[in-house]
Ligand SMILES: Cc1ncc(COP(=O)(O)OP(=O)(O)O)c(N)n1
């Protein structure tokens with residue numbers, strides 16, 4: 001199993017400070033392997049402090065911390081990488097700034113051509129979505145299970161599925177062969193986030209024949 005594999009949690013935009021750390025630690029205890037800090041607020045100092053605290057927590061559980069959009073925050077906080085979409089800095093620019101060891105993930109929506117291009121340019125993973133309707137991003141383009149199966153056949157780099165994924169529908173997504181499930185509400189809106197994370201982690205392990 002490579003390190004870009006398993007449950008990939010993304011922080012919800014309405015949760016900050018100790019309350020966020022508490023929920024993230026529950027997810028890490030439950031087996032979450034990758035955390036993305038996704039905070040589009042403008043208070044740089046607050047974002048830096050939050051990213052550093054999340055980094056400390058991720059190190060404790062040997063999980064990766066990825067920063068959404070922001071290479072400066074990635075460098076300042078010591079995170080392992082960034083996630084970039086179509087409105088963000090290019091992959092080449094981010095690689096030049098962060099170096100060969102950084103994890104750089106690219107949003108591909110439902111665009112297979114974009115994914116092939118990102119793969120050829122050295123992305124560490126590509127993300128497809130939204131797999132299901134997402135209350136977090138209701139206007140997201142849709143990429144269904146068939147597209148994920150096709151991506152698995154055509155691409156050899158790690159694949160992320162995102163959008164509307166829950167502990168209930170997670171098995172149908174894992175069965176397509178994707179490497180990671182990225183989730184916000186399906187984890188953070190659960191009454192017991194640790195239990196939700198553990199359920200998904202166990203589904204991944206069962207799928208790999210590694211319970
Ligand atoms: C793992 C993962 N996949 C997709 C996204 C969406 O990224 P993007 O299109 O750049 O949109 P914003 O997250 O910036 O609103 C993601 N963040 N993470």
Ligand SMILES: Cc1nc(C(=O)O)sc1CCOP(=O)(O)O
Nearest residue numbers: 129130134136163164183184185
């Ligand atoms: C941030 C984001 N990007 C998407 C895409 O399709 O690119 S879907 C999405 C929201 C994911 O949140 P939830 O797990 O709550 O649906």
